[in-house]
Amino acid sequence: MAEVHVIGQIVGASGFPDHSLFCKWGIHTGGAWKILAGLREGQTQVDNPQNHEAAAWAHPIDIHFATKGIQGWPRIHFQVWRQDQFGRNELYGYGFCHIPTSPGTHEIECPTWRPTGSFMETVSQYFLGGGPQLKNPDLIYSGADRYRLHTMAMGKVHLRLGVILRNFDKFGIEC
Amino acid sequence: MADLHEPDVGTAYYRSNDPVKNLQIKINLRRVTSSSLASTKPVVGENGAGGDGEVEMTGMNEVAKQDREQLVLHWQEKVFSQREVEMYSREDLCYDVLQKKYHEEVTAILAKGRPTNRLFSYVDHDPYSNQDETVHYMTNSPTEKPSILAQKMASVRCRRVGGKQLKEKLEGNADVCIGGQREFGIIPKINVVELEPSQDLRNKNHIEAPPMQIMYIMADLSPRERAAEEEDEYVLCCLQLNANGVLCIRPDFNRGRKPYITETLSAGREVYEYTVENVSKEMSRLEQDREMKMYREVYSRHREFLSACVGHDFEVPQPDVLRLAVYGEMVSAQGFEMDNLYLHFFVDLPKNWYADRQQQLAWVTQTCATKTIGRDEVAYFSFPFHFELYYKRSPGSTTDPDELPRFPQILVEALSVDSWHRFFHEGYTSIQIPGKPGVHKSTHDCWRPVGKSVTSHLRRFFIGGTPELEDPTYISIPSTFDGTHLSKFGFRTETTGNVTANLNIMMQSSVSAMQANITSVLDAFKRARVKMMQAREAATRELLKDIEKRK
Numbered sequence: 001m002a003e004v005h006v007i008g009q010i011v012g013a014s015g016f017p018d019h020s021l022f023c024k025w026g027i028h029t030g031g032a033w034k035i036l037a038g039l040r041e042g043q044t045q046v047d048n049p050q051n052h053e054a055a056a057w058a059h060p061i062d063i064h065f066a067t068k069g070i071q072g073w074p075r076i077h078f079q080v081w082r083q084d085q086f087g088r089n090e091l092y093g094y095g096f097c098h099i100p101t102s103p104g105t106h107e108i109e110c111p112t113w114r115p116t117g118s119f120m121e122t123v124s125q126y127f128l129g130g131g132p133q134l135k136n137p138d139l140i141y142s143g144a145d146r147y148r149l150h151t152m153a154m155g156k157v158h159l160r161l162g163v164i165l166r167n168f169d170k171f172g173i174e175c
Numbered sequence: 176m177a178d179l180h181e182p183d184v185g186t187a188y189y190r191s192n193d194p195v196k197n198l199q200i201k202i203n204l205r206r207v208t209s210s211s212l213a214s215t216k217p218v219v220g221e222n223g224a225g226g227d228g229e230v231e232m233t234g235m236n237e238v239a240k241q242d243r244e245q246l247v248l249h250w251q252e253k254v255f256s257q258r259e260v261e262m263y264s265r266e267d268l269c270y271d272v273l274q275k276k277y278h279e280e281v282t283a284i285l286a287k288g289r290p291t292n293r294l295f296s297y298v299d300h301d302p303y304s305n306q307d308e309t310v311h312y313m314t315n316s317p318t319e320k321p322s323i324l325a326q327k328m329a330s331v332r333c334r335r336v337g338g339k340q341l342k343e344k345l346e347g348n349a350d351v352c353i354g355g356q357r358e359f360g361i362i363p364k365i366n367v368v369e370l371e372p373s374q375d376l377r378n379k380n381h382i383e384a385p386p387m388q389i390m391y392i393m394a395d396l397s398p399r400e401r402a403a404e405e406e407d408e409y410v411l412c413c414l415q416l417n418a419n420g421v422l423c424i425r426p427d428f429n430r431g432r433k434p435y436i437t438e439t440l441s442a443g444r445e446v447y448e449y450t451v452e453n454v455s456k457e458m459s460r461l462e463q464d465r466e467m468k469m470y471r472e473v474y475s476r477h478r479e480f481l482s483a484c485v486g487h488d489f490e491v492p493q494p495d496v497l498r499l500a501v502y503g504e505m506v507s508a509q510g511f512e513m514d515n516l517y518l519h520f521f522v523d524l525p526k527n528w529y530a531d532r533q534q535q536l537a538w539v540t541q542t543c544a545t546k547t548i549g550r551d552e553v554a555y556f557s558f559p560f561h562f563e564l565y566y567k568r569s570p571g572s573t574t575d576p577d578e579l580p581r582f583p584q585i586l587v588e589a590l591s592v593d594s595w596h597r598f599f600h601e602g603y604t605s606i607q608i609p610g611k612p613g614v615h616k617s618t619h620d621c622w623r624p625v626g627k628s629v630t631s632h633l634r635r636f637f638i639g640g641t642p643e644l645e646d647p648t649y650i651s652i653p654s655t656f657d658g659t660h661l662s663k664f665g666f667r668t669e670t671t672g673n674v675t676a677n678l679n680i681m682m683q684s685s686v687s688a689m690q691a692n693i694t695s696v697l698d699a700f701k702r703a704r705v706k707m708m709q710a711r712e713a714a715t716r717e718l719l720k721d722i723e724k725r726k
Contacts, residue, residue, distance in 0.1 A: 001482070001489050015548070036484060066481075069490035070681055073502045075559055095557045098502045101679040102613040111507055111555035113543055146558065147517070149541035153507075153555040170695065171489045172688025174612045175681045 002168050003036070004065040006074070006099055008161030010044060013080060014054035015155030016092055021055045022046040023157065024079045027063060027099070028138075030072010038063030046083050054158075061161065070173060074099045077137070078157050080112055090129045093154035094137065100163055101175045108159040113151040187427035192420045195250045201454045202294055202392055202411060203434070204244045207446040246294040247454060248392060250416070255281060256295035256395045258403040273300060294411075297391040327382055390414045396439045396447060409437050412451050428453045494685045497566040497580075501608060503678040505540055505558040505587075509551045510672030511601045511621075513591040516554045517542040518674065520587040522562060523648055528583055529565045536562060542592060582608045586650050587674055589621055597639030602671040605651045608680065615678045622668040 006027075013021055026041035044057040065074065078095040093112025100106045115132045116122060125131045168175060246254065255263070255277075263269060263281040284290060297303045369376065392414075397407035415423040426435055434448040458466075492498040508516050521537035522530075530536060538560050545552040566580050585608065589601040602621025609615050624642045625631065635641050648654045652661060 034484060036481060066484060070500050070683065071563070073561070073679070096559050097504055097557065097677070098559055098679055100614045101502060101681050106614065111557050113541070113555045113557060116544060146541040147539040151541050152544035153546040153553055169691045170688065171491055171683065172685055172691060173681055173683040174687065
């Protein structure tokens with residue numbers, strides 16, 4: 001009977017080695033949560049800044065949850081991709097972060113990483129693009145299998161989210 | 176205070192979504208003769224003065240009576256002036272469809288008798304209205320020309336309200352979705368970007384000018400003796416209706432204030448006063464109530480649907496137990512010596528804290544190769560984790576019941592493994608879970624134990640392997656510690672990098688639920704009491720009114 005509104009935007013990304021980026025995002029929740037309105041996932045446009053360093057997406061996030069318990073608080077995951085001038089898409093990073101639990105506006109910087117392969121793969125990646133991707137991105141939520149991964153640090157995704165909570169105080173939750 | 180009676184000649188804006196055909200305006204026009212004005216300087220010559228006064232007065236009173244006129248107009252209702260009647264009665268001068276239509280109407284009017292009205296109106300499609308928009312100069316400079324924007328606005332505003340424009344918007348150019356009229360999340364099948372926009376599209380997108388309709392209520396203030404000319408027409412009231420439902424009326428309705436004054440510019444300098452009133456038919460009380468009820472029903476049904484979706488139950492922990500939920504992420508690690516870092520961290524539970532059996536309390540992140548930002552080597556983990564703990568004071572505990580609980584800690588080790596399988600401990604640190612709920616983002620510095628001699632440094636550099644902590648809880652208070660003074664003297668360490676983590680803390684307990692419930696019950700009681708007082712006042716007022724009426 002408690003409700004959570006998440007209203008905000010994916011502002012953009014910075015710190016990536018190259019431009020012309022787009023982002024696929026999705027929000028993942030536990031079983032007790034239900035989406036009343038809004039989209040759970042989406043994809044931004046490709047942004048190619050000419051004079052700036054940071055890519056700007058300004059992609060809206062507007063979603064309304066109802067929940068029966070605080071387990072499974074929503075998490076947002078990102079996949080940043082790069083689209084080059086030939087139209088090929090190359091993975092540039094995965095990022096995960098929790099939706100903040102306290103009401104108000106939050107500026108979030110979510111750093112991203114991408115999997116690396118062997119040395120030869122890195123060399124071919126430098127010339128041809130491409131590179132290894134996660135077989136099953138959902139597995140990474142649990143964190144149990146992450147220790148097997150070898151990754152490298154990429155840039156950061158910037159978010160500005162406003163969180164509105166309803167009826168949480170009735171059930172004795174302080175946040 | 177003079178404002179209360181002085182007329183306000185500014186523009187007034189009214190917003191309404193109701194159909195505009197309900198609008199009715201009443202205009203009262205009256206000539207003010209010099210005899211009815213209390214204190215003005217005597218008008219020399221024209222109207223006569225002095226000895227003939229009294230005879231003149233009666234004559235003028237009759238004339239004054241004739242010079243009072245009243246007209247009730249609907250939106251875009253065309254009323255012809257005498258000059259227009261003259262103009263349109265001649266068939267040879269009527270060329271286009273509009274003029275022919277006017278000619279028919281005028282002939283019908285003439286058949287009933289020559290009109291003597293002073294009040295008439297110009298509607299949207301009359302040439303007077305179009306002319307005014309395009310040639311509307313702002314300053315009195317003789318060299319002023321309308322700018323490109325003003326010209327484009329004028330051409331855009333000539334469009335009609337509603338009709339084709341609105342339908343086009345609703346059916347959608349499938350690409351642009353305006354104002355949420357289409358469902359969310361539909362990926363357009365055609366290109367969203369228009370490479371060669373037409374002039375029409377450019378006007379629509381660049382110029383924020385909703386189409387509007389204009390109407391003028393005019394008065395023909397020529398003296399009775401001669402024929403009417405165009406210079407004698409004065410604008411009494413100008414109405415503009417936007418497509419957004421905004422009605423601009425200038426001057427505003429009189430609402431019981433003094434009437435407006437307009438003077439003729441001809442030699443006679445006659446003064447007329449007029450009032451503008453709104454006599455639109457109001458929605459009856461019954462209909463208003465019905466509309467209100469309909470809106471309320473729609474909202475309450477939506478609310479019921481939502482709450483049915485959500486359900487009414489919520490998980491509350493057992494009484495006397497505090498539940499602590501932490502949703503966090505390990506964000507990054509920076510400033511360490513080696514590359515390919517990973518973190519290994521776990522939660523250390525003090526006394527009286529419990530966790531579910533399946534609850535995972537230790538995590539290992541992925542190995543991340545660092546990148547250089549500024550002067551630091553940074554590794555990004557973006558590793559989310561979450562756990563739930565319960566605090567329950569056991570009944571046989573020896574601690575003071577008023578003592579605050581000691582919150583758990585997260586103990587973190589940073590390590591690195593490189594391609595040769597050399598294994599390094601990069602640092603240890605601890606993160607104290609804050610006792611305040613909310614979002615906490617913090618950076619924690621790490622340290623690493625060092626050996627006593629140069630050999631350990633050499634070993635670390637060449638083959639890896641550093642002195643490690645046997646008991647990880649040594650990072651904070653060791654679990655084996657029981658005394659009163661903790662001394663770590665003699666333990667040699669070195670500062671290494673730092674680790675950034677984000678924690679979202681939530682606490683839940685049934686005690687605070689009960690408190691919240693009690694306050695909400697009190698609030699509801701207060702509100703109900705206020706409503707009752709208001710209802711009682713209204714009832715007594717009604718009763719008094721009835722008593723007065725019966726008297």
